[in-house]
Amino acid sequence: MNTHVPIAYDWNTTRLAQFIARYGYRDLEDLQLQAAYVPQRFWDAVVEAIGLDWATPYRHTLDLADGVMWPKWFVDGRLDLVDNLVGKHARATPDKIAIRWEGDGGESRTISYAALADEVARVAAGLRALGVGEGDRIALYLPMVPEVATMMLAATRIGAIFIPFFSGYGADSVAQRIADCEASVLVCANGYFRRGKEVPMLADARAAAHACGSVRHLVVVDRLGRGAEGGEGAGACEGEGASPATAGGEAASFAEVDYRTLLASRPDSAPAAFPADQTLMLIYTSGTTGKPKGVVHTHAGFPVKAAQDLLMAFDLHADDTLMWVTDMGWLMGPWMVYGGLMHGATIVLYEGTPDYPDAGRLWQVIERHGVTHFGLSPTLVRLLMAAERNLPPPGALDSLRLFGSTGEAWNEAPWLWLFEAVGASRRPIINYSGGTEIGGGILACFPGRPQKPGAFDGPIPGMAVDVRDADGQPVRESVGELTIRRPWPGMTNGFWRDDERYRDAYWSVWPDVWVHGDWARVDVDGYWFVHGRSDDTIKIAGKRVGPADFESALVSHSLVTEAVAIGVPDELKGETVVCFVTVADCRLLARQSWEDWEAELVEHVGHRLGKPLRPARVHLIQAIPKTRNGKTVRRVMRSAYLGTSAGDLSSVENPGAVDEVRAMRVTG
Missing domain, CATH: 3.30.300.30 (ANL, C-terminal domain)
Structure with a gap:
């Protein structure tokens, strides 16, 4: 299988190449080796390179006293994460666009860093007025609208834990996850648009809230433009199709609050710094088999990993615009928000369907918003490849520097179609594989290096990765289990209130080895392939x-x-x-x-x-x-x-x- 060199990318100009030179590593291979065996030096450099500021500097980078399954990162450090993501950029470049949004029907909004900082402060103050505080859980049942990013950041500002749900869930799935995390606030939209049609959400949100006695407030975002349909002070309102009692038989009682009420609050002027290992987010796996797992991510670990991957694998700069075709209930949604804003970049939230009204929609979105980094799945590429009007018109992708890809293994033909027919052999395809529990990627490609269709260049620096045979021995040129032998900051801090399941899921095969559940192979040329679960x-x-x-x-x-x-x-x-x-x-x-x-x-x-x-x-x-x-x-x-x-x-x-x-x- 031949390699391909994207003609528009020079390795020496990438942020990864500059990182290697700045911190005294010989080359990429040396960086990967040293990052695995001298992690303190490496992660200290990463924190500096992504510009993370600490309210209280950490004493130790990594403490393994409790073993590799329970590492402590950035010990005793405290940080104001929202100031790192929004505040400092708002002070430096207040008019710079933080979020671009495009709806299903083509409508759009832009939010500057200064406006985002103000909105987050107001919503945080509104949440505090509702009695929400540090450690409380806020469930987010929202489509891809700017308010979902604002709510995540507002929760972070007050030390609450946000839980993003897939916007297509029904009432039972929402209720199951709320019951597990005992959220006191559920934030929903009254609906959204998909393929030109309204998709209601409020009735399902009310039903889920009624079924869960922990919910005290249902915050409603008016996406449909007709009012929140049940405003502030609605009390123990029984929505259409709602179940009026919890599973334990007690009547559920909650107040409905219009999101605009939170937004009208006086800006919160007292942000706080929180411990590096404090829980930031719970994100649930899909739950197609068994009970969904609440994956725990921390204030420092998740944003550090997301920002590191965007620097090293995606060469993201502050003047870039990042868009991923995703939902906020999948990891790539929060990853885009927390990683992209850490770098002071612009992120694009897209509500619409990739092929509505036709297969040219995504190319139009890229052109309208000046997208430089565009992520999608191989399945979506196959869908576009088979559709009419599937190629971008001349000039539509002039802003685009690279593609990102995650979610599944590639086939060669769609990869070549995206690289050659769409990308004109100029733009690399950053194949990126990891998972919800990883907080980002394990394997990736690196801009400026030759690419092999469907392959990865190798482990992202900081990920000590092996392919192991049935006896647990590292192997090359044959298929085995993808494993990780060292911890990393973005690693899940267990499953929510279920340590045993976490241990069984990843640590039960070989001692002190994370078994990821993917088959992988390293070929004779050193390229990595993932062959599925x-x-x-x-x-x-x-x-x-x-x-x-x-x-x-x-x-x-x-x-x-x-x-x-x-x-x-x-x-x-x-x-x-x-x-x-x-x-x-x-x-x-x-x-x-x-x-x-x-x-x-x-x-x-x-x-x-x-x-x-x-x-x-x-x-x-x-x-x-x-x-x-x-x-x-x-x-x-x-x-x-x-x-x-x-x-x-x-x-x-x-x-x-x-x-x-x-x-x-x-x-x-």
Whole structure:
């Protein structure tokens, strides 16, 4: 597989290359090695490079007295995080734009750093007036509107803990998470717009609040432009479809408050500094299997990791504009806010759908807002690749310096399409893999270095990463478990009130080794590849194969646009493979029956992967079930196909597609 060199990027001009030179490292490889084994020196340099100011300097960078599973970072340090993110930029460049927003219908707003600082101070004062204080939990059930960033920052300013929820959740999913974290405030919108249609939220928010006795205030943001529909002082209001009692049988009582009431508060003039290890945010995993996990992130750890990754992997500068196609309930939303603002950059919040009203929408957004750093998923790239009007017009991407990509493994064809057809071979694709519990990335690409389609350059400095075989030994050129052998600041500080589950999830395989749950490989040239979740891996006659191998083989066929592979039980082989595909041009289907097409695709996979790995079935479906940020939900599809419980489907954008899979399930 050939490497590609983006022609518009010079390695020597990047912030990572300058970091290496400034702090006396020989080269990137030396930096990666030294960061792993001399972490104090490295992380002290990172804190300085990202410009983090301390109200009380820390005494020790890292304390491992409680073991690698429970590291203490920046011991006894205290910081005013909001001043680092907003205040100091507002003082230096008050008119600079902090947030650009574009709604589903094309409407837009801009907020300067000075205006954002004022709004955060007012909302923080309004929260204090409601009796919200340090350590209290504030649940955020909001679409991608500027108020979601303001609420996160206001919570941070008063030392409260914010919990961002996926905006597409229903009442039960919201209530389940509120009950777990015992939030006293729920912030919601009365609705939002998607594909030109109103999507209501307030009834679900009221129902969730009624079901949870901890909620004392429901703050309502008027996104629909018709008032908050239940303003301040509404008391123990029973909303439409609400359940009037908690699970314990006690009547729930809460007051509804218009967000504008908080905004009208007198600006809070007394910000506070909080300990580095104080909890900043809880962010829940999707919960498609079992109870959702409340991942704990801290005041220093999460923003340091986000800002470090944006400096080293994404070469973000203060005059750049960062946009990621995401929801605030996914890690990339808070990561963009806290990492981007740390650097004094501009962030773009986008409410709309990537292909509405057509596949050219994202290129228009990039052009309108001068986006320099644009992140999306490989699934979204495949969607755009198959659509009409999918290429940007001349000049539309003039501002764009690089693409970011996360969420899943690449196939080569979509990677090449984005790099060559869209990016004109000028812009690197920063492949970025990590997770909610990581606080950012484990592996990445680095601007200015040669790229291999779908690959990573290697570990982000500070991440001591290995690929290990079944015996726990590091391996090269073969697939194994992706593991981490040293702690890092962005590492989750456990799961909310569930230390045992945290230990079982990541630390139970080998002593003092974080097992991430991804299959990975380092090739002969030193490039890294991630082959999907190890619990998604299919084992056929004793041979482990990642679903991405089957999916890449299928999308290389001219008929197939997208593909998903799952493992199903087989008496002879232990497991066999069933695949699901979509096609872009249905006219091709008229050339022969689906049975013939299926046989052709089965043989095509056998030719690419070997005859023993031919799938048992290839099903044609209308749409692949995905989350709103474009991630394929393989485990949900497998459960639906086998007729078992698919778990919580609230994060699935198109639950009807799950029903289509269920209709094809094996019954005997």
